[in-house]
Amino acid sequence: MSIPLKHFKKGTPKPELPDDGVLRFYSMRFCPYSERAALVLAAKKIPHHKVYIDLNEKPEWYTDYSPLGKVPAVQLTAVAGQPALVESLVIAEYLDEAYPERKLLPTDALQKALDKILIERLAPAVSAVYPVFFTNNPPVDALQKFEAALDVFEEEIKKRGTPYFAGQQIGLVDYMLWPWFERFPALKITLADKYELDKTRYAKLLQWRDLVAQDEAVKAVALDPRVHAKFMFARHEGKPNYDVAFEPV
Amino acid sequence: MSIPLKHFKKGTPKPELPDDGVLRFYSMRFCPYSERAALVLAAKKIPHHKVYIDLNEKPEWYTDYSPLGKVPAVQLTAVAGQPALVESLVIAEYLDEAYPERKLLPTDALQKALDKILIERLAPAVSAVYPVFFTNNPPVDALQKFEAALDVFEEEIKKRGTPYFAGQQIGLVDYMLWPWFERFPALKITLADKYELDKTRYAKLLQWRDLVAQDEAVKAVALDPRVHAKFMFARHEGKPNYDVAFEPV
Numbered sequence: 001m002s003i004p005l006k007h008f009k010k011g012t013p014k015p016e017l018p019d020d021g022v023l024r025f026y027s028m029r030f031c032p033y034s035e036r037a038a039l040v041l042a043a044k045k046i047p048h049h050k051v052y053i054d055l056n057e058k059p060e061w062y063t064d065y066s067p068l069g070k071v072p073a074v075q076l077t078a079v080a081g082q083p084a085l086v087e088s089l090v091i092a093e094y095l096d097e098a099y100p101e102r103k104l105l106p107t108d109a110l111q112k113a114l115d116k117i118l119i120e121r122l123a124p125a126v127s128a129v130y131p132v133f134f135t136n137n138p139p140v141d142a143l144q145k146f147e148a149a150l151d152v153f154e155e156e157i158k159k160r161g162t163p164y165f166a167g168q169q170i171g172l173v174d175y176m177l178w179p180w181f182e183r184f185p186a187l188k189i190t191l192a193d194k195y196e197l198d199k200t201r202y203a204k205l206l207q208w209r210d211l212v213a214q215d216e217a218v219k220a221v222a223l224d225p226r227v228h229a230k231f232m233f234a235r236h237e238g239k240p241n242y243d244v245a246f247e248p249v
Numbered sequence: 250m251s252i253p254l255k256h257f258k259k260g261t262p263k264p265e266l267p268d269d270g271v272l273r274f275y276s277m278r279f280c281p282y283s284e285r286a287a288l289v290l291a292a293k294k295i296p297h298h299k300v301y302i303d304l305n306e307k308p309e310w311y312t313d314y315s316p317l318g319k320v321p322a323v324q325l326t327a328v329a330g331q332p333a334l335v336e337s338l339v340i341a342e343y344l345d346e347a348y349p350e351r352k353l354l355p356t357d358a359l360q361k362a363l364d365k366i367l368i369e370r371l372a373p374a375v376s377a378v379y380p381v382f383f384t385n386n387p388p389v390d391a392l393q394k395f396e397a398a399l400d401v402f403e404e405e406i407k408k409r410g411t412p413y414f415a416g417q418q419i420g421l422v423d424y425m426l427w428p429w430f431e432r433f434p435a436l437k438i439t440l441a442d443k444y445e446l447d448k449t450r451y452a453k454l455l456q457w458r459d460l461v462a463q464d465e466a467v468k469a470v471a472l473d474p475r476v477h478a479k480f481m482f483a484r485h486e487g488k489p490n491y492d493v494a495f496e497p498v
Contacts, residue, residue: 090365097358109346
């Protein structure tokens with residue numbers, strides 16, 4: 001009863017999963033929000049079954065798990081009613097509380113609040129870079145806005161004065177930010193001028209990125225920038241093929 | 250050193266506040282997200298100074314507290330560096346953890362996650378009703394979409410089978426949803442056909458609303474539908490006067 005390594009589409013039957021009480025993780029392999037949940041699952045070594053969803057042609061049965069059809073979703077098969085959780089931060093925090101062995105969120109209420117606010121502050125960078133990733137004609141000021149939004153993070157890592165945003169060890173805040181930093185190097189491939197983040201302007205942030213890239217959970221989950229670039233090119237053409245994630249680079 | 254009861258505008262000097270370690274709460278009196286924080290402050294009886302911000306002409310000094318100029322913000326003057334917290338849910342959760350006397354969030358990780366997901370599910374109702382509240386020409390299907398989005402809450406309160414979403418007692422989830430339910434009755438005044446939520450379709454939800462309206466914190470914070478309607482009419486004209494909140498009905 002192994003689950004096929006593909007994104008399930010409209011018209012494909014529900015995968016048959018063992019009735020083993022193991023958590024079920026619904027995601028899309030290129031979705032950065034899904035990756036947040038995948039990183040927490042990997043970092044905490046939580047056993048789970050992976051089911052990938054084609055977001056372009058969602059299978060009819062997917063709304064049984066995620067009423068709005070969104071990924072990620074995590075279904076708790078060992079709990080009465082087998083509820084499914086959605087929203088990447090809600091899932092991450094739930095997993096961190098329900099599997100307390102290696103705590104990723106700070107226990108201090110204030111630090112936890114400051115980390116969540118920092119995670120929210122990525123939103124302007126995400127909005128600015130999204131059309132650069134996925135369209136042929138991003139607004140002319142998109143990269144400028146993106147860089148201005150990243151200045152906040154360069155400042156913050158300097159202010160915190162620790163190798164990770166979370167402190168001396170990697171933590172939830174680092175994992176929640178990582179997926180976008182994993183994708184930025186793909187711009188060196190997709191943009192004509194081989195775009196890279198400025199090594200002086202983002203000196204500390206790039207050190208952080210190199211360090212996080214070495215984390216075991218990140219290594220287990222991350223995709224190569226060339227694979228991200230391949231997906232971005234396909235999106236430029238309006239023909240996303242999610243399964244390129246599973247092809248060799 | 251009492252703070253004037255008005256919304257501070259561009260050009261007005263920073264209010265002088267006592268250096269007493271008391272939390273400072275920055276908000277706009279009609280902002281539903283600000284009201285979420287106000288409800289938690291009231292429910293937990295947390296002492297605080299109130300500073301109201303004119304969102305149309307923000308005072309220059311406001312970004313010192315909320316870098317993006319957003320309300321609500323809560324400044325922790327008793328903490329080193331006097332950090333300011335933003336984002337209504339982050340503030341609410343922080344206050345609930347930092348002032349644990351009367352816990353408003355469930356302690357169970359799963360129930361907490363489910364409550365947060367329910368709070369997120371109000372978003373489609375908020376988006377649909379926003380132009381109905383604040384413009385003269387909402388899309389023709391706006392009320393229909395709004396009602397469809399509220400069906401989720403009628404179903405959920407039935408499913409939970411308790412008077413409050415939080416259970417037998419009012420809790421964080423109820424306070425986070427309340428501000429919009431406080432505003433819906435204003436539509437009876439602002440819309441030509443004296444719009445009200447259908448008493449059959451939303452029977453349980455309206456029972457919940459009547460019950461929450463009797464809560465002490467809600468009574469301390471809520472504004473009369475006529476005051477909300479006055480503000481909505483002013484917004485229709487493009488001339489919001491936030492200080493109508495402080496005038497007699």
